[in-house]
Amino acid sequence: MVKPHLRHYQVVGRESPSEKNPEPTVYKFEVFAPNFVVAKSRFWRMMRVKNKVKATHGDVLSCKVVKDAKLVARNYLVDIAYYSQRCGYTRMVKEFRDVSKTGAVSQAYHDLASRHRARYHNIEVLNVKSIPDHEVKHLSIAQYHAPNLSFPLLQRRLKAARKDRAIFVKKNTKRAVVA
Structure with a gap:
């Protein structure tokens, strides 16, 4: 995110x-x-x-x-209208998963810019609402609602033993000049 x-x-x-x-x-x-x-x-x-x-x-x-209440991952439904030179005004509804409304809308702007070449000034956000897990239709968001969801822990490294840790100290090259 x-x-x-x-x-x-x-x-x-x-x-x-x-x-x-x-x-x-x-x-x-x-x-x-x-x-x-x-x-x-x-x-x-x-x-x-x-x-x-x-x-x-x-x-x-x-x-x-406006501040968001809690930073908890939610599903957001963003209702958007945008203007393109090819198709004129187009209205669409997109689903995003984020911790805030602002984050979901930012994702929507990035998504429209990448997929539809829509610029910021051509996009109008009509409505943003939080939806429960069972109402999610998009598969890329529904995959996070599986009951046995787990993520792999990549690149797990053991901490070096205390005796093997070396402490490096920079040599003091600035000596006091006694006059």
């Missing part, structure tokens, strides 16, 4: 209040981005597409990092 290059942000924003709409609706999006600047940018892209609100006519109320 690679270290995730993304963070999980919760961005809350709204359209700026005006005479026409004095109390605008507040929207909350969960965004996966490398930093909060990109997270806000992704938030405004969603707002522009889904709610027809531009960044110039809106306010970001908060942008905070």
Whole structure:
């Protein structure tokens, strides 16, 4: 598992209040981005597409990092839409096994980049949810749920006996000069 290059942000924003709409609706999006600047940018892209609100006519109320509860290996179902020049918009659901949502989404980005040549700005994460073991369909993930699962211990080496251990000390070449 690679270290995730993304963070999980919760961005809350709204359209700026005006005479026409004095109390605008507040929207909350969960965004996966490398930093909060990109997270806000992704938030405004969603707002522009889904709610027809531009960044110039809106306010970001908060942008905070969401922490995962426990670092336990789970199965995640990542719902993704991406744009490719060959096929247009494509939507897919992929399964990943990781210790956090952020790690699963990072795996999804790497997977789409390698298999489908999808760039970061062309990928939209729609939903990420944890699924139980019996709902897993992909064989590469289901193999970890076997009851008799074991891993080989490779390159086991005996520790050298105490008497055979040598201690090497660097020779002191800098001698004090007495004047």
